[in-house]
Amino acid sequence: MLPQSLDKFSTDLGDSVIEIIAFEIGGQQFCVRTTAVREIRGWSKSTPLPGSPHEIMGMMNLRGSIIPIVNMATKLGMPPSEPDARSAVIVAEVQNQVIGLLVDRVADILTVESSVVQPTPEMRGSFTGGHVTGVLATGQGMICFLDLDRMFAGFSIEEEAA
Amino acid sequence: MFGQNASAAILNALDKSLAVIEFKPDGTIITANRNFCAAMGYELAEIAGRHHSIFVEPSEAKSAEYREFWEKLGRGEFDARQYKRLGKGGKEIWIEASYNPVFSGQRVIKVVKVATDITAAKLEAAENAGKIEAISRAQAVIEFKPDGTILTANENFCTALGYSLDEIKGRHHSMFVEPAEAESSGYREFWEKLGRGEFVTDEFKRVGKGGREIYIQASYNPLFDMDGNVVKVVKFATDVTGRVHAVQAIASGLGQLADGDVDQQIDEPFIPSLEKLRTDFNATVAVLRDTLTTVSETAATISVATEEIRVASDDLARRTEQQAASVEETSAALGELTDTVRASAARAEEAGTLVARTKSSAETSGEVVRRAVTAMGEIEASSDQISQIIGVIDEIAFQTNLLALNAGVEAARAGEAGKGFAVVAQEVRALAQRSAEAAKEIKGLIQKSTSQVEEGVSLVGETGKALQAIVAEVQVIDENVRAIVEAARNQSTGLAEINKAVGSIDDGTQQNATMVEESTAACHNLAAQTQELDALIGRFSIARGRQSRHDRHAGHANFSQSSPARKLQSNLKQVYSANGNAAISQNNWENF
Structure with a gap:
């Protein structure tokens, strides 16, 4: 599996530069490909969705479309973020699904060399390993590169089931 | 001129001043005038007809002399002298009276008694005599001739001076004074003064027999005859020697007292009359001393x-x-x-x-x-x-x-x-x-x-x-x-x-x-x-x-x-x- 992902990663890196959006969750920096992001919104209160998994905070009306809001901290196995005025919702398109990702703060839009992204250290048995596909070491610290497709691999099925 | 009327007038005059009583020859009272009654204290009625013997003391009335008195009057002899009579109530009355028998022919028909009450004079004479006698008893009396020659002296005098009467009779008074005084002009003047009829009263120092000092309180009284001449001098004297001695002792005591001597005392007794003075003086001094x-x-x-x-x-x-x-x-x-x-x-x-x-x-x-x-x-x-x-x-x-x-x-x-x-x-x-x-x-x-x-x-x-x-x-x-x-x-x-x-x-x-x-x-x-x-x-x-x-x-x-x-x-x-x-x-x- 790992070689595959590396392989896939390398194919992705074949473009030599990649656009990323960096954000913070629980004091830690993460990033995703800008191409996966539709837009970024300020936090507004979501309507809870009964019976949904606990990382689903509720629903939001995005210009007529109802989208689910995911608490990324919870999704990443960290203590859930408490949304405030400065929290942001990253509206992303994952596997043809539009979902809102609650993050503590959007840090930056970066253009980095794909070579800068280093593979994740091998940590057997680590359940987060599946979400983090690489690490960017920057002057301000490390940024974990998240693979949204992998994170929400079964998301559509659950949604269909729901 | 001297008729019956003239006699009656004389009698009348006498009747006014004299006590007159008339008796029968036996002594029975015929009448009495008012003077008589007043003198005797009787009323005429009480005595008329009674006997004269009521006026004499009963013992005299019974005496022979009284009977003889009336017999003598009966014989016509008068009797005049001083009589002692009794008035009413036995009052003693002296009268100078004459009992005059009144004749009718050769017979005595009545007796007229003319009397004067001399009781007062009689009593005074008796008193004077008594006084003189008393003086003579109490005092030393000596009589001198006006020149000082001693006529007589009584016993008191003789005793006081220690002489007998014979020793002094006929001698001069100067024997009783100190020779110096006898020579003095004062002594001479003293007798001259007496000779002039002035009396002298004083205390005198005299010398008794043996030169004894005697003090006398004396008065020298000249006596006069009818012509006012001094016939003699009577001296009444009291021996005051004791008193004078006492006075001297007291004087000396007082003199000492004046000098502050209060320890003194008069020990010699004074004459009895002044003895109290001595004791009082001694007491006074004692009290003064104590004080x-x-x-x-x-x-x-x-x-x-x-x-x-x-x-x-x-x-x-x-x-x-x-x-x-x-x-x-x-x-x-x-x-x-x-x-x-x-x-x-x-x-x-x-x-x-x-x-x-x-x-x-x-x-x-x-x-x-x-x-x-x-x-x-x-x-x-x-x-x-x-x-x-x-x-x-x-x-x-x-x-x-x-x-x-x-x-x-x-x-x-x-x-x-x-x-x-x-x-x-x-x-x-x-x-x-x-x-x-x-x-x-x-x-x-x-x-x-x-x-x-x-x-x-x-x-x-x-x-x-x-x-x-x-x-x-x-x-x-x-x-x-x-x-x-x-x-x-x-x-x-x-x-x-x-x-x-x-x-x-x-x-x-x-x-x-x-x-x-x-x-x-x-x-x-x-x-x-x-x-x-x-x-x-x-x-x-x-x-x-x-x-x-x-x-x-x-x-x-x-x-x-x-x-x-x-x-x-x-x-x-x-x-x-x-x-x-x-x-x-x-x-x-x-x-x-």
């Missing part, structure tokens, strides 16, 4: 007492002086105390002023603090507004950032075509971030300022509380200062009273000093008078030891030395004029 002894002893006691009083007086003077010194010290101390109290009162006053000023400052400060608090509140409010505005700016920055991010996203999604737009978006984002950072900084500053303002407010609040505490404490201090001032005032009142009391003590001390002085002076006088008294008593010869008292008198001399009290008084006066009244002036305290 003087007592007085002397009393004087000695007084002298001792005077010495004690003097010592006590000196003591008193010394103590009064000490007291005055103490009063002076007290006065000085009081003055210092008063100064101290005044000073402390002034300090208290200053403290009071300071406290009041502090209080007002504190109150002003409190106001300032309140205003500061208000200002702080306003600053806070402004900070809040600024914070809100900053929030708005921050929000705008945030939204701008989001918009820039979205623009970035869109640019990224646009690929190569969006690259320029991406740059613009980046710049916009940078601006937004800077705005946000600036807002954040301002917010931080505002927060800091707010917290500082809050701190300031709390500090100001604490300051306010501290000031209030200060005001409260100042209040307490003020009360204490007031209490101190009040206490100082009370002290001053107390001091004024003490001062008054010290003044009283001073007055008392001065009066004491005066009295001590007077007492000392009196003591001095007393001592002097005691000395005088002692000197007076010293003039009397009282058998006792007197030396000790004279020794004591030596100690009295220092009375005349300076009296401590006198010095004291002047001292006190100085002290008090200088110190006493300056102690407190009540006005000084009215400022409080």
Whole structure:
């Protein structure tokens, strides 16, 4: 599996530069490909969705479309973020699904060399390993590169089931 | 011419002045005139017809002489002499009478008695005779010729001079006087005076038999004949030798007494009539002696007492002086105390002023603090507004950032075509971030300022509380200062009273000093008078030891030395004029 992902990663890196959006969750920096992001919104209160998994905070009306809001901290196995005025919702398109990702703060839009992204250290048995596909070491610290497709691999099925 | 009528007129005249009674020859009463009846006390009716014997004593009436008397009258012989007769009730009456027989021819027909009442004269004669006899019995009587030759002397005289009558009869009176006197002109004049008929009464010194001295109280009385010539001199004398001796003894005793001799006594007895004089004199002297002894002893006691009083007086003077010194010290101390109290009162006053000023400052400060608090509140409010505005700016920055991010996203999604737009978006984002950072900084500053303002407010609040505490404490201090001032005032009142009391003590001390002085002076006088008294008593010869008292008198001399009290008084006066009244002036305290 790992070689595959590396392989896939390398194919992705074949473009030599990649656009990323960096954000913070629980004091830690993460990033995703800008191409996966539709837009970024300020936090507004979501309507809870009964019976949904606990990382689903509720629903939001995005210009007529109802989208689910995911608490990324919870999704990443960290203590859930408490949304405030400065929290942001990253509206992303994952596997043809539009979902809102609650993050503590959007840090930056970066253009980095794909070579800068280093593979994740091998940590057997680590359940987060599946979400983090690489690490960017920057002057301000490390940024974990998240693979949204992998994170929400079964998301559509659950949604269909729901 | 001398007829019947003339005789009747004569009889009538006699009838008026004389007592006339007529008897029968046998003595029976025929009649009596009024004079007779009055003299005898009878009424005519009571005696008419009765016998003359009722007028004589019964024993005489029965006597032969009485019978013979009437027989003689019956024979016609008259009888005239003094008769003793009895009047009514047996009253003795002497009459000078004549019983005259009246004849008719040769016969006696009646007897007329003519009488004069001589009872008074008779009684006087008897009395005179008795008196002379009595004088003769009591007194020495001697009779002289006018020239002084002794005619006779009675027994008293002879006994008094120790002679017998024969020894002196025919001799001259000069034998009874001292030869020198007999030769003197006075003696001659004495007899000449008697010869002229002047009487002499005096006490005389005479010489008895054997040269014995005799004193007599005598009167030499010339007797005259019908022609007024001195026929003899009768001397009545009383032997007063004993009396004279007594008088001399008394005189000598009194003389000695005048010289202060009270130890004397007259031992020789006086004549009985004057013996009491002697005993009284002796008693008097004894009493005087006792009295003087007592007085002397009393004087000695007084002298001792005077010495004690003097010592006590000196003591008193010394103590009064000490007291005055103490009063002076007290006065000085009081003055210092008063100064101290005044000073402390002034300090208290200053403290009071300071406290009041502090209080007002504190109150002003409190106001300032309140205003500061208000200002702080306003600053806070402004900070809040600024914070809100900053929030708005921050929000705008945030939204701008989001918009820039979205623009970035869109640019990224646009690929190569969006690259320029991406740059613009980046710049916009940078601006937004800077705005946000600036807002954040301002917010931080505002927060800091707010917290500082809050701190300031709390500090100001604490300051306010501290000031209030200060005001409260100042209040307490003020009360204490007031209490101190009040206490100082009370002290001053107390001091004024003490001062008054010290003044009283001073007055008392001065009066004491005066009295001590007077007492000392009196003591001095007393001592002097005691000395005088002692000197007076010293003039009397009282058998006792007197030396000790004279020794004591030596100690009295220092009375005349300076009296401590006198010095004291002047001292006190100085002290008090200088110190006493300056102690407190009540006005000084009215400022409080």
